[in-house]
Amino acid sequence: MATKEPTPMMVQYHQIKDQYPDAFVFYRMGDFYELFEDDAIKGAKILELTLTARNKNSAEPIPMAGIPHHAVSAYIDILVDAGYKVAIVEQMEDPATAKGMVKRDVVQLITPGTKLSSKNGDGKDNNFLAAVVATGSRLGDADQAAFALAYIDLSTGELKATELMDESAVLDELGALEVKEVVLAKEGDFSTPALAAAIGEKGLVVSYQGPVQPSATITYLTKDLKKPAKQTVTGLLLQYLFDTQKRSLDHIMPVQTYERQAYLVFNQVTRVNLDLVENARTKQKAGSLFALLDQTKTAMGGRLLKQWLIKPLKDLQKIQARQEAVAAFKDDFFTRGTVQDQLKYVYDLERLAAKAALGTINARDLVQLKRSLQAVPDMQAALQAEHVNPILQAAGAEIDPLFDLASLIEQAIVPEPPISVRDGDLIQPGYDDLVDSYNQALADNQDWLAAYQKQEQEATGISTLKVKYNKNFGYFIEVTKVNLDKLEEGRYHRKQTLTNAERFTTPELKEHEDLIFAAQTKRFDREYDLFLAIRARVKEEISRLQTLAQKVARLDVLAALADVAENRHFTKPEFKTDGDRALTIKQGRHPVIESLLGPGEYVANDVFFDEKTKIQLVTGPNMAGKSTYMRQVALIVVLAQMGSFVPADEATLPIFDQIFTRIGANDDLVNGRSTFMVEMAEANSALQGATSQSLILFDELGRGTATYDGMALAQAIIEYLDQNLHATTIFATHYHELTALAASHPAIQNVHVGAQLTDDGALHFLHQVQPGAADRSYGIQVAALAGLPKSLLTNAEAILRALETQGVGQVEGVEETVVKRSSAAVKDTVSPAMRNASTEATPIGDSLAQDIPLFEIASAQELPAAEMELINPADQKALDELDRVNLNQLTPLAALNLIAKLQEMRQEND
Ligand SMILES: Nc1ncnc2c1ncn2[C@@H]1O[C@H](COP(=O)(O)OP(=O)(O)OP(=O)(O)O)[C@@H](O)[C@H]1O
Numbered sequence: 001m002a003t004k005e006p007t008p009m010m011v012q013y014h015q016i017k018d019q020y021p022d023a024f025v026f027y028r029m030g031d032f033y034e035l036f037e038d039d040a041i042k043g044a045k046i047l048e049l050t051l052t053a054r055n056k057n058s059a060e061p062i063p064m065a066g067i068p069h070h071a072v073s074a075y076i077d078i079l080v081d082a083g084y085k086v087a088i089v090e091q092m093e094d095p096a097t098a099k100g101m102v103k104r105d106v107v108q109l110i111t112p113g114t115k116l117s118s119k120n121g122d123g124k125d126n127n128f129l130a131a132v133v134a135t136g137s138r139l140g141d142a143d144q145a146a147f148a149l150a151y152i153d154l155s156t157g158e159l160k161a162t163e164l165m166d167e168s169a170v171l172d173e174l175g176a177l178e179v180k181e182v183v184l185a186k187e188g189d190f191s192t193p194a195l196a197a198a199i200g201e202k203g204l205v206v207s208y209q210g211p212v213q214p215s216a217t218i219t220y221l222t223k224d225l226k227k228p229a230k231q232t233v234t235g236l237l238l239q240y241l242f243d244t245q246k247r248s249l250d251h252i253m254p255v256q257t258y259e260r261q262a263y264l265v266f267n268q269v270t271r272v273n274l275d276l277v278e279n280a281r282t283k284q285k286a287g288s289l290f291a292l293l294d295q296t297k298t299a300m301g302g303r304l305l306k307q308w309l310i311k312p313l314k315d316l317q318k319i320q321a322r323q324e325a326v327a328a329f330k331d332d333f334f335t336r337g338t339v340q341d342q343l344k345y346v347y348d349l350e351r352l353a354a355k356a357a358l359g360t361i362n363a364r365d366l367v368q369l370k371r372s373l374q375a376v377p378d379m380q381a382a383l384q385a386e387h388v389n390p391i392l393q394a395a396g397a398e399i400d401p402l403f404d405l406a407s408l409i410e411q412a413i414v415p416e417p418p419i420s421v422r423d424g425d426l427i428q429p430g431y432d433d434l435v436d437s438y439n440q441a442l443a444d445n446q447d448w449l450a451a452y453q454k455q456e457q458e459a460t461g462i463s464t465l466k467v468k469y470n471k472n473f474g475y476f477i478e479v480t481k482v483n484l485d486k487l488e489e490g491r492y493h494r495k496q497t498l499t500n501a502e503r504f505t506t507p508e509l510k511e512h513e514d515l516i517f518a519a520q521t522k523r524f525d526r527e528y529d530l531f532l533a534i535r536a537r538v539k540e541e542i543s544r545l546q547t548l549a550q551k552v553a554r555l556d557v558l559a560a561l562a563d564v565a566e567n568r569h570f571t572k573p574e575f576k577t578d579g580d581r582a583l584t585i586k587q588g589r590h591p592v593i594e595s596l597l598g599p600g601e602y603v604a605n606d607v608f609f610d611e612k613t614k615i616q617l618v619t620g621p622n623m624a625g626k627s628t629y630m631r632q633v634a635l636i637v638v639l640a641q642m643g644s645f646v647p648a649d650e651a652t653l654p655i656f657d658q659i660f661t662r663i664g665a666n667d668d669l670v671n672g673r674s675t676f677m678v679e680m681a682e683a684n685s686a687l688q689g690a691t692s693q694s695l696i697l698f699d700e701l702g703r704g705t706a707t708y709d710g711m712a713l714a715q716a717i718i719e720y721l722d723q724n725l726h727a728t729t730i731f732a733t734h735y736h737e738l739t740a741l742a743a744s745h746p747a748i749q750n751v752h753v754g755a756q757l758t759d760d761g762a763l764h765f766l767h768q769v770q771p772g773a774a775d776r777s778y779g780i781q782v783a784a785l786a787g788l789p790k791s792l793l794t795n796a797e798a799i800l801r802a803l804e805t806q807g808v809g810q811v812e813g814v815e816e817t818v819v820k821r822s823s824a825a826v827k828d829t830v831s832p833a834m835r836n837a838s839t840e841a842t843p844i845g846d847s848l849a850q851d852i853p854l855f856e857i858a859s860a861q862e863l864p865a866a867e868m869e870l871i872n873p874a875d876q877k878a879l880d881e882l883d884r885v886n887l888n889q890l891t892p893l894a895a896l897n898l899i900a901k902l903q904e905m906r907q908e909n910d
Pocket of ligand 1: 601602604620623628629
């Protein structure tokens with residue numbers, strides 16, 4: 001069958017679709033947006049639309065799915081939230097008057113990074129779009145940053161640029177900003193193919209932008225940039241916006257530069273591990289530090305708080321400026337309360353300013369703007385009152401409440417306008433003579449209509465005769481059927497027949513109807529023109545509005561932090577400025593865990609690092625509170641450096657440059673990395689990146705591999721930290737053997753989290769951190785708490801007793817059956833990684849029969865039953881080798897080599 005020529009419409013469609021191959025094309029046809037072909041098939045599935053076809057009966061029907069135009073935004077949101085792009089194609093001329101094919105064009109490309117509506121509805125999330133270019137440092141200069149990055153929130157106009165050393169810094173920055181879409185250069189020296197792949201792997205949308213067209217706007221917005229790379233990346237980002245948004249973007253603020261190193265840096269893993277912005281387990285805001293701090297009253301405040309939280313400061317003066325303002329608010333409940341009461345009336349000024357620029361602001365938005373502005377003077381008065389702290393007075397004095405704009409809107413716009421700005425009822429009486437005169441004419445006509453009804457009732461003698469109006473038929477006289485014979489022949493012209501009545505018009509009525517419609521049309525047009533003029537005025541004031549928004553947001557955050565400080569009994573931390581890195585926290589708490597417990601249930605703990613202490617080893621049973629203790633330190637550091645008070649009775653801290661964490665088993669299975677590989681990669685990032693100013697938290701490092709490998713690595717890592725990095729490190733471990741290191745290393749200090757056995761053998765967690773190493777691990781008691789079968793626990797106790805009283809080597813014979821049974825039973829429950837470790841590597845049990853000095857093992861009570869196997873005499877050679885080792889001369893590297901050698905010996909035996 002011959003293929004039919006495509007219709008002119010499909011030709012037009014394809015011309016457009018070819019330009020936007022990676023977007024869903026929403027093609028406007030009358031009251032619908034149509035999707036065609038593959039877009040229709042895919043879109044119908046995602047959006048649950050009915051899939052139909054154009055030219056259904058032809059040989060080649062075209063798949064099609066339609067979306068009613070008034071509901072389109074909900075469908076766009078679904079697609080864009082799922083990471084797709086949507087090209088909106090409108091009819092560019094009136095189909096009624098167009099000759100031939102109606103002209104159509106793309107009016108906007110909506111993408112994950114340019115979407116304006118916010119996901120959570122409370123507006124407390126920024127939606128950042130980023131661009132990244134290569135700087136050209138690949139061509140030589142090693143000190144130069146490899147990438148430049150710019151980002152913008154299109155809904156607020158905030159634009160920033162920076163340079164970053166390497167790919168991992170770029171990925172961390174994109175993660176911290178929760179960027180969903182990244183613009184990269186399409187080709188040429190600035191393109192970044194390797195980075196594109198890495199960004200794609202993270203699930204971000206990658207968009208390619210071609211050459212930048214020089215323009216006055218770009219020149220103006222980038223005028224403060226000195227480095228060409230930042231200019232390039234900002235230009236690329238702006239060009240992408242101009243090309244996709246195709247409308248005025250006057251709210252974009254001139255770019256600000258920043259240095260990543262000016263802030264306390266931590267990577268995405270750390271942000272997740274510490275539950276900073278969302279709870280790592282639930283992926284919800286609840287249960288995060290952000291949720292606890294977020295007592296802000298405005299969307300702008302919420303966004304700023306989050307920015308402070310993900311980028312704590314390093315500059316002492318800036319930190320102290322925030323601290324002082326928080327303190328002033330905390331001490332002045334009355335002023336804080338008044339300010340917060342007014343903040344509740346303040347809408348999202350940044351987004352209102354953006355809407356004014358984008359031309360999407362309506363009369364209701366203007367009323368919101370007015371209400372927001374009207375809340376400012378009371379706030380300002382409260383801040384500037386006589387007895388208020390001068391810091392707050394100064395903040396009040398800086399505020400420009402935009403009286404001019406507030407009073408313009410107050411005078412011009414009615415308090416409750418309709419959504420539509422084209423159908424009148426927007427403008428206040430008294431604001432405009434013309435609108436008033438049309439209104440007067442309309443009112444006069446209403447009077448005339450009332451009089452006319454009365455006159456007709458009298459003339460016809462029909463008391464039920466009514467003059468009415470409806471949208472379709474305009475004005476008419478309605479007479480019930482029974483009264484029809486009373487009407488004078490020829491005077492009334494029939495308009496419509498109902499079951500019980502007839503509707504008529506007369507020449508006089510028609511004449512007045514025309515007058516009314518004319519006045520109404522004129523009024524609508526006039527009101528719309530006035531509205532546009534007011535909108536233009538608002539647009540002129542965008543930068544004043546943005547400045548006000550920033551000041552209000554800052555006050556909101558400071559007052560929120562003061563609220564938290566007061567309600568949760570936080571104190572103001574002190575900072576050490578004399579260069580030593582000692583750290584003291586008295587009665588510190590983990591604020592989120594504390595908030596989840598009942599009053600008085602949280603056990604506060606001291607943290608003490610004197611000048612020479614660099615590494616704290618934390619031991620104690622499972623569930624005792626080791627992780628909580630170490631996280632609390634990191635959270636206190638983050639809070640302190642963002643300018644907040646901290647959950648402690650007293651805190652004196654050095655300023656940190658970075659935080660590294662290795663906590664918990666967040667397997668990176670998606671990227672195909674095992675638990676142990678992830679552990680080592682994260683440890684490595686700390687070992688490579690940390691300085692003496694950094695904070696490192698390692699939680700049970702090394703447990704992802706066989707015990708001895710893990711222990712060897714843990715010790716080697718501790719010694720490496722001790723010898724090379726001098727970073728403040730907290731290292732929680734189950735390897736009690738490591739605690740012996742403190743004796744020979746002055747920078748290492750032992751603490752443990754206490755637990756007690758009650759008389760009936762139950763375990764009681766004290767959650768109290770005490771000096772020194774833990775005496776035992778209470779593994780069996782924790783297992784009992786977890787509800788393991790009683791017989792199993794009894795068996796475990798018997799094994800433990802045997803190990804303790806007879807020594808490992810003599811278990812054979814006396815308890816052989818017990819050990820063997822236990823070992824077989826537990827083996828099935830160990831992870832595959834564990835099993836591999838104990839078959840491929842040296843079986844640990846094989847070495848247990850000897851007293852092994854490598855880690856100065858005091859007793860074997862720690863060793864899990866799964867790893868207990870009876871000695872294979874063939875391994876004696878390896879064990880002899882071990883005996884010969886002089887621990888005092890063993891470097892970490894030599895320890896690793898030794899392990900490798902022992903493994904080799906074992907394999908020979910196999
Ligand atoms: N200081 C404290 N006061 C009160 N409860 C606490 C405290 N510290 C921890 N807890 C409680 O104990 C639980 C376990 O704490 P955490 O995860 O820190 O233990 P852990 O010693 O790291 O355990 P594991 O070794 O099994 O990882 C916490 O979820 C919390 O409910």
